[in-house]
Amino acid sequence: MKKTAWAILAIWLIVLTGSVQGQSEPGADTLAADSSLAITIASTAFEDGGMIPRKYTCDSVNLSPPLSWSGVPDSAATLALICDDPDAPRTTWVHWVMYNIPPDTNSLGEGVPKDTALVNGAIQGTSDFKKVGYGGPCPPSGTHRYLFKLYALDYRPVFEGPVTKDLLVKAMDGHVLAEGVLMGRYARAR
Secondary structure: OHHHHHHHHHHHHHHHHHHHHOOOOOOOOOOOOOOOOEOEEEOOOOOOOOEOOHHHOOOOOOOOOOEEEEOOOOOOOEEEEEEEEOOOOOOOEEEEEEEEEOOOOOEEOOOOOOOOEOOOOOEEOEOOOOOEOOOOOOOOOOEEEEEEEEEEEOOOOOOOOOOOHHHHHHHHOOOEEEEEEEEEEEEOOO
């Protein structure tokens, strides 16, 4: 009887430890079923964890930064991109929503047009600025984190009307093959 109790306790501790280690930081929207499938995202404009240059923010020309990635599974049907600010007051602020990026695409150049449909077939959704396309960092105070999250999906979602982050995240649930995050920071000069 004691061996059974110890075995149950050991299993309980393994399950509990695994669930705590699997937690992610707020705003990360981790949806992949297998965390070993990771996409690596980079930018020539800033390093992971580094400061985002002013030209990619509301304090300047507000261009989207160049992004590149690797590690997309061959089985991916499409890619989706979400950029948001988990440090915004009251709620996570969405800066960019894009989906149906062709899976053989491995980068987005600087200054993606703010059109709904792009020439490569990708579609841009609506940010919390109530506009289509990228809206750069514009924190009211302090230094904020901006998470550029790329998801490889096993299907191509179809929507009617404008797409928000919430709609896209619901459509991606259970369909994420791999994901990656690039984090940049920005603070406005006062």
